[in-house]
Amino acid sequence: MRTKVGKFKTPYTRNVIVSYIKAVSELTGKSPTYRDLNQVPGPAARTIVRHFGTWSKALKAAGLRPKTNQLLKGEKTFIRKNWRKMTDKQIAEDLGVTPEVIKYYRMNYSLWKNRKGTSKQKHKADGMRIYGKNCEVCNLPITELHHIKPKSDKPDDWAILCPTCHSIITRKIVTVRTRNELKTELKPYVKNLYKTIGF
Ligand SMILES: [Zn+2]
Incomplete structure (x- = not known):
């Protein structure tokens, strides 16, 4: 029969755990993983997590970064x-x-x-209120907000476009510098494109 060594669980303090993690990392030359620690005698990995909340926090307390993302x-x-x-x-x-x-x-x-503070979401909601829910060029009801001038918060620099019409601009197939050019440049191209593919 195997003899049980310690009858009681060792009460580990945070300091003891931190120096233990540091020692193991010096031994192995890397930030220990949860699994690494389970192979070495000392406080169990799950004990450490119980003390620190997460494994990353324990490593952080020992001045280490976790090995993986x-x-x-x-x-x-x-x-x-x-x-x-x-x-x-x-x-x-x-x-x-x-x-x-x-x-x-x-x-x-x-x-x-x-999420608060992401201007793109806010611009899209505002833009749809002004320019409608459908693509301004082809009328498709699935839309994205296009900034004619990057990051501009003026509605004059926005367009509500479907992913196809949007990508025609972002892939620089058609250049649109003003809202007016949505009609004069993009619309003829899209019309022709849909005719070509028989849509
Ligand atoms: Zn469209």
Whole structure:
């Protein structure tokens, strides 16, 4: 029969855990992963997570960055709770990952729809109120906002376009410099295009 060594669980303090993580990282020469720690004697990875909330936070306390950009469960919850109040950069700094990771997570779960402060969403809503819900060129009801002048917040520099008409401009097939050129330049091109493909 195997003898149990410690009858009681060792009460680890945060300081002990931090120096333990540092020691393991010096030993292995990298930021330890959750799995790495489970292979080394000492506080269990899940104990550490219980103390710090997330694995990333524990690593951060030890002055380390997580090895991967893979988000852990607690971190995903953190993003879902905070994406409205915090920027991607702030969240990324908190979790110790790159802002892109946060952005991709948000995009995958549609966590952007009513985010405050994104002028593009606001411009689209305002633009649709002024220019209608359909594409201004071909009348398709699926639309995007096009900035005729990049980032402009003047409605005169906006157009409500469907993805096709929009891409004709962004791919520089037709140049549109004013709202008037939507009619004089883009519309004839789109009409001709639809005729060619028999639409
Ligand atoms: Zn269109």
